Amino acid sequence: MRKLIMLCSCFMLIVLAGCSQPPKPSNKIILWHWMTDRNDTFQKLAQQYKQETGIEVTIQLFAPSDSYSQKVIAAAQANVLPDIYGVLDKKSIVADFIKAGLVADLTDAMQADGASWESSLFDKALADKRFDAGNSYGVKPGIYGVPIDVTNEQMVYNKKLLAKAGIATPPRTYEEFIKDAQALKRVGITPFVSGWGELWLLDCFASNYAFNIMGEEKIFATYRGQVKYTDSDWIKVFNVFAELRNKGVLIDGIVTKGNKYAEQDFALERAAFAFNGSWSVNVYHDMNPSLDYGVIPPPPVSTLHPLKIWGSAGSTFVVNAGSPNKDKAIAFLKWLTTKEQQVVLAQETNNLPSNKEALSVISPILEEFAKGMDQSTHPNIWPLNEDPSVSEAFDKGIQDIIIGEKTQEQVAQDVQKVKDFQMAKGNH
Amino acid sequence: MNRKVKGAAIFKDNLQNFFFVVPALAIFCIFYIYPFYKMINLSFYDWRGIGPMYFIGLQNYKELASDHLWWDSMWHAGYITLIALTFQNALAFALALACDREIRLKRFYRMVFFIPPVLSEIVVGFIWNWILNPQMQNGQYIGLLNHLLYSSGFPQLVHNWLGDPHTALTTIAIVHSWKGFGWGFIMLLAGLQTIDRQFYEAAKVDGASAWKTFTNVTIPMMLPVILVVMILTILGSMQVFVLIIAMVNEGLVNHTDVPVTRIFSAMQNTNRFGYACAEVVIFGMILVCVSFIMKKLSDKAKQA
Numbered sequence: 001m002r003k004l005i006m007l008c009s010c011f012m013l014i015v016l017a018g019c020s021q022p023p024k025p026s027n028k029i030i031l032w033h034w035m036t037d038r039n040d041t042f043q044k045l046a047q048q049y050k051q052e053t054g055i056e057v058t059i060q061l062f063a064p065s066d067s068y069s070q071k072v073i074a075a076a077q078a079n080v081l082p083d084i085y086g087v088l089d090k091k092s093i094v095a096d097f098i099k100a101g102l103v104a105d106l107t108d109a110m111q112a113d114g115a116s117w118e119s120s121l122f123d124k125a126l127a128d129k130r131f132d133a134g135n136s137y138g139v140k141p142g143i144y145g146v147p148i149d150v151t152n153e154q155m156v157y158n159k160k161l162l163a164k165a166g167i168a169t170p171p172r173t174y175e176e177f178i179k180d181a182q183a184l185k186r187v188g189i190t191p192f193v194s195g196w197g198e199l200w201l202l203d204c205f206a207s208n209y210a211f212n213i214m215g216e217e218k219i220f221a222t223y224r225g226q227v228k229y230t231d232s233d234w235i236k237v238f239n240v241f242a243e244l245r246n247k248g249v250l251i252d253g254i255v256t257k258g259n260k261y262a263e264q265d266f267a268l269e270r271a272a273f274a275f276n277g278s279w280s281v282n283v284y285h286d287m288n289p290s291l292d293y294g295v296i297p298p299p300p301v302s303t304l305h306p307l308k309i310w311g312s313a314g315s316t317f318v319v320n321a322g323s324p325n326k327d328k329a330i331a332f333l334k335w336l337t338t339k340e341q342q343v344v345l346a347q348e349t350n351n352l353p354s355n356k357e358a359l360s361v362i363s364p365i366l367e368e369f370a371k372g373m374d375q376s377t378h379p380n381i382w383p384l385n386e387d388p389s390v391s392e393a394f395d396k397g398i399q400d401i402i403i404g405e406k407t408q409e410q411v412a413q414d415v416q417k418v419k420d421f422q423m424a425k426g427n428h
Numbered sequence: 429m430n431r432k433v434k435g436a437a438i439f440k441d442n443l444q445n446f447f448f449v450v451p452a453l454a455i456f457c458i459f460y461i462y463p464f465y466k467m468i469n470l471s472f473y474d475w476r477g478i479g480p481m482y483f484i485g486l487q488n489y490k491e492l493a494s495d496h497l498w499w500d501s502m503w504h505a506g507y508i509t510l511i512a513l514t515f516q517n518a519l520a521f522a523l524a525l526a527c528d529r530e531i532r533l534k535r536f537y538r539m540v541f542f543i544p545p546v547l548s549e550i551v552v553g554f555i556w557n558w559i560l561n562p563q564m565q566n567g568q569y570i571g572l573l574n575h576l577l578y579s580s581g582f583p584q585l586v587h588n589w590l591g592d593p594h595t596a597l598t599t600i601a602i603v604h605s606w607k608g609f610g611w612g613f614i615m616l617l618a619g620l621q622t623i624d625r626q627f628y629e630a631a632k633v634d635g636a637s638a639w640k641t642f643t644n645v646t647i648p649m650m651l652p653v654i655l656v657v658m659i660l661t662i663l664g665s666m667q668v669f670v671l672i673i674a675m676v677n678e679g680l681v682n683h684t685d686v687p688v689t690r691i692f693s694a695m696q697n698t699n700r701f702g703y704a705c706a707e708v709v710i711f712g713m714i715l716v717c718v719s720f721i722m723k724k725l726s727d728k729a730k731q732a
Contacts, residue, residue: 069696070695070696073477077477077478093476096476096478096479097479099479100479102478188567190563190564197679198677199678199697252563252591253561253562253588253591255680256596256679256680258677265563268565388699389698389700392693396679400681403680
């Protein structure tokens with residue numbers, strides 16, 4: 001009996017000791033990421049870093065990104081986050097992480113040596129995790145993340161299929177796009193594919209046209225509740241999708257299609273145009289190395305305001321503020337974003353580098369994507385964002401229009417109802 | 429004195445026994461009771477998963493009561509369950525009956541029927557996505573189903589099965605039934621094999637027809653197994669999730685939403701963890717009620 005009690009007590013002591021043991025600094029850094037396509041390159045770079053510095057970086061992959069997000073949130077709640085990780089969520093959630101003391105402020109490191117690190121990176125990529133003075137999230141101003149690549153979402157077109165339909169140059173306006181789509185249909189080619197079963201991609205496309213139709217001030221005024229979704233400009237945004245449906249531009253089953261399937265459709269030449277991000281260069285290359293395609297921004301429907309595409313940091317790492325290896329983690333990220341490592345990442349993974357100097361080595365197709373960065377914007381750098389429930393109703397409403405279940409006006413009213421409900425709750 | 433010694437011995441004995449169950453009890457409390465308590469507790473808060481938590485009392489439940497998307501999703505799960513209960517279990521029973529007889533390749537069929545349940549739901553979703561693909565390339569349907577319908581002279585039946593609100597949920601329910609019928613098949617077959625063959629011989633001697641034998645011997649003897657299969661079907665079908673994500677991603681508008689996808693959406697898309705917990709509590713209560721009703725029915729049937 002005594003032995004049993006002793007055994008249980010020992011067990012409890014070990015458990016309690018394990019729980020309360022403070023982490024000690026070491027020469028080992030742990031990094032969690034979600035990028036399946038970049039894992040091998042990360043592992044290779046980690047090996048190289050160990051040889052150069054003696055610091056061992058353990059790269060741990062948790063995919064897909066949805067599961068990764070949940071894992072990070074659970075680890076944050078249990079206070080067991082690794083030294084380096086990513087917060088793949090809205091800026092408001094990133095702000096919550098910072099306020100909870102889970103993300104280190106990297107401003108000092110970025111601005112050391114005449115801000116050499118900060119100035120080497122794309123400003124728009126840094127803006128993803130930068131909080132300016134007086135930000136609406138109540139976060140201390142500073143830079144909280146290190147972008148390892150940049151990305152933007154544009155339209156890609158298959159040169160061979162366009163030529164087959166007698167189209168010499170890609171469309172520059174929405175009108176031309178619709179005309180080209182008709183020409184493609186006449187020769188039996190599906191004009192357009194995208195993974196709109198994933199709502200964020202649909203939201204991104206709609207947002208591009210909202211910027212083009214009404215300009216950013218009116219969009220933000222809508223988010224503030226000063227303009228209604230039943231406004232004629234929002235109806236025009238919905239009209240874009242109604243027209244795409246009516247003219248038969250969209251591939252069958254687009255509203256339930258995952259982006260992986262959409263990428264496959266474009267790579268296997270089942271559709272002439274696709275709306276996708278710059279990461280797709282790598283994907284298309286893997287699926288069909290001989291695919292001949294080009295990049296254009298979505299063709300604008302109006303000339304009143306510039307059409308803006310989403311573009312920002314592709315993947316950003318943050319450093320755990322509570323990590324005993326914080327400085328080593330920062331040093332590793334600084335090394336990872338120097339020109340040499342960025343060139344390796346860009347060449348091996350076909351992603352746009354976050355380091356400006358590394359742009360000189362990218363492929364011509366990535367260069368086409370890179371040109372779009374000048375007209376890019378992103379929800380993470382906007383002064384305010386729409387309530388997620390309203391965004392969900394908005395995106396689902398567009399799906400309703402595409403499948404022909406609701407009119408643009410009905411959808412506008414439905415979205416406004418959700419907006420009114422959220423405004424009444426004070427979520428704005 | 430004697431009583432004191434005896435009492436101490438009993439206490440020591442009880443304590444000893446208690447220590448033996450401590451590990452199991454600790455695991456149960458840590459992994460079941462505490463999360464359960466925490467989830468109920470969180471359902472009274474407005475919380476985004478990280479950062480401050482705001483106590484809002486029953487606000488999440490009040491909102492949930494009038495959330496038509498949530499109740500629609502419950503109906504959708506009910507519809508999938510109904511199809512599983514009827515189509516899936518009828519198929520499983522019919523095949524179990526066939527395999528219970530002395531037929532050729534009996535073992536082979538048993539193995540084949542058990543393949544869908546052992547496949548991952550993601551894999552099943554992907555396979556069926558290809559079968560149901562509505563697209564065309566070079567004048568040919570890419571999806572196997574539409575290709576077969578077209579080439580076998582039924583072009584009018586070619587359809588966008590997952591993209592049409594009228595057929596999407598039924599299609600998912602059928603795929604779910606295809607994936608799940610193997611479990612029912614194995615359980616029902618095991619049940620059929622426990623029936624004493626003498627009952628059938630006696631029925632034969634009495635001149636009972638095949639139908640009479642089925643309704644008066646097989647069904648009554650199989651009732652406990654059938655009820656277990658029904659309870660498992662209900663619980664499994666109400667919680668269908670991965671298959672839906674694999675087949676229609678974030679859903680065909682809200683036509684393919686089920687409670688678990690709504691819970692997931694509340695956590696993942698809108699970061700409303702408190703609301704998601706309230707959904708879990710309500711959904712859990714409904715499942716407990718359904719199981720309780722089924723148990724009562726099962727007891728009654730056994731008595732009858």
